[in-house]
Amino acid sequence: MEQRQKATRIWQAGVDAVSGYAATLTALNDIEAPDQILAVGKAAAAMTRAALDHFGPLPALVVTKDGHGDALPDHVRVIEASHPVPDIRSLQAGRALREMVQSMGSSSHLLLLASGGASSLAEDLVPGKTLANLEQLNRKLLSEGLNISEMNAERRKLSQIKGSGLLAQFKGAKATVLAISDVPGDDLNVIGSGIGALPEPRDFQGVARIVASNKHARAAAARLAMAEGAPVLANEECLHDDLKSIAARLGPRLRNMPEGVMVFGGEPTVVLPRNPGKGGRNQALALALAREIAGIAGLTLLVGGTDGTDGPTQAAGAIVDGTIWGDGAEKALRDADSGSYLERANALFVTGPTGTNVMDLIVAIRS
Ligand SMILES: O=C(O)[C@H](O)CO
Numbered sequence: 001m002e003q004r005q006k007a008t009r010i011w012q013a014g015v016d017a018v019s020g021y022a023a024t025l026t027a028l029n030d031i032e033a034p035d036q037i038l039a040v041g042k043a044a045a046a047m048t049r050a051a052l053d054h055f056g057p058l059p060a061l062v063v064t065k066d067g068h069g070d071a072l073p074d075h076v077r078v079i080e081a082s083h084p085v086p087d088i089r090s091l092q093a094g095r096a097l098r099e100m101v102q103s104m105g106s107s108s109h110l111l112l113l114a115s116g117g118a119s120s121l122a123e124d125l126v127p128g129k130t131l132a133n134l135e136q137l138n139r140k141l142l143s144e145g146l147n148i149s150e151m152n153a154e155r156r157k158l159s160q161i162k163g164s165g166l167l168a169q170f171k172g173a174k175a176t177v178l179a180i181s182d183v184p185g186d187d188l189n190v191i192g193s194g195i196g197a198l199p200e201p202r203d204f205q206g207v208a209r210i211v212a213s214n215k216h217a218r219a220a221a222a223r224l225a226m227a228e229g230a231p232v233l234a235n236e237e238c239l240h241d242d243l244k245s246i247a248a249r250l251g252p253r254l255r256n257m258p259e260g261v262m263v264f265g266g267e268p269t270v271v272l273p274r275n276p277g278k279g280g281r282n283q284a285l286a287l288a289l290a291r292e293i294a295g296i297a298g299l300t301l302l303v304g305g306t307d308g309t310d311g312p313t314q315a316a317g318a319i320v321d322g323t324i325w326g327d328g329a330e331k332a333l334r335d336a337d338s339g340s341y342l343e344r345a346n347a348l349f350v351t352g353p354t355g356t357n358v359m360d361l362i363v364a365i366r367s
Pocket residue numbers: 115116117118119120148152182183190191192193
């Protein structure tokens with residue numbers, strides 16, 4: 001129990017360090033007041049709250065995931081949409097964003113706050129494509145084990161607002177983009193499929209900045225571990241691979257880990273069966289790692305999505321140790337049903353929406 005609490009504290013320190021509110025507030029210090037705020041992604045509400053606290057009650061349009069749009073003032077227009085597979089509200093949100101950008105005057109300054117999840121939450125399709133095409137594409141992409149860069153290259157092909165398409169329609173004087181990165185390499189053209197990417201030949205002044213990333217979260221987690229007296233044995237962004245390979249690679253390191261803490265970040269890919277059960281990539285990776293450490297005492301792993309939601313579930317991930325792997329685990333892994341198994345084992349890690357999204361974070365503790 002003590003190790004679970006320690007892992008949770010260290011993981012949470014990582015997430016707190018990249019909170020959408022704090023990261024945005026800090027970045028706003030040297031930015032002039034905009035005329036309009038647009039915010040898209042899982043951290044949109046937290047980022048908007050920071051901008052409103054800093055600048056006062058500016059007009060704002062927030063597009064975010066179901067259940068992530070709370071605690072905003074009444075004057076803010078909030079559109080909640082579906083994630084990870086878009087729905088009709090994603091199209092409404094995409095249209096609202098485009099219309100807002102197109103309606104801004106020639107001297108205007110737009111503040112665009114972008115975070116992960118935007119690919120699904122807002123879309124404005126190229127002519128000839130339908131919601132059914134969009135849903136079908138996303139289901140396919142999510143099940144094939146592609147990395148985010150490969151997925152978003154496909155998503156951009158269907159979109160009028162991704163890959164700098166949104167800002168290409170802005171005729172104002174200045175656009176400032178602040179982004180929280182949930183992609184490897186922090187590439188603005190990949191975050192939310194490039195919803196906040198600046199177009200190359202543009203007639204306005206454009207500034208874009210990453211305000212939080214996985215690196216910041218790992219650094220803060222490692223800092224807390226050290227402050228609590230635990231040697232930090234690893235701090236790596238190494239989870240960009242198919243989750244079976246990641247488990248096979250990390251397994252021996254974890255089994256042989258001396259006393260201390262290891263921190264890993266990134267986003268595993270997963271190939272889903274035709275009818276997946278309950279879970280997400282973090283729960284699946286946690287269970288695959290539970291197999292690797294089965295029977296080992298004094299070792300605890302917290303595997304969690306920093307946004308607080310792992311796939312289409314209410315859990316952020318799971319906390320596992322040497323006692324978790326047991327009857328039914330192999331089948332649950334095979335059927336992409338780790339969530340059901342981990343729930344029965346009382347191993348789910350639940351935080352609710354965190355107000356940020358910088359991919360996933362693993363904290364391993366050995367005592
Ligand atoms: O929305 C998306 O495309 C992913 O979260 C990456 O930003």
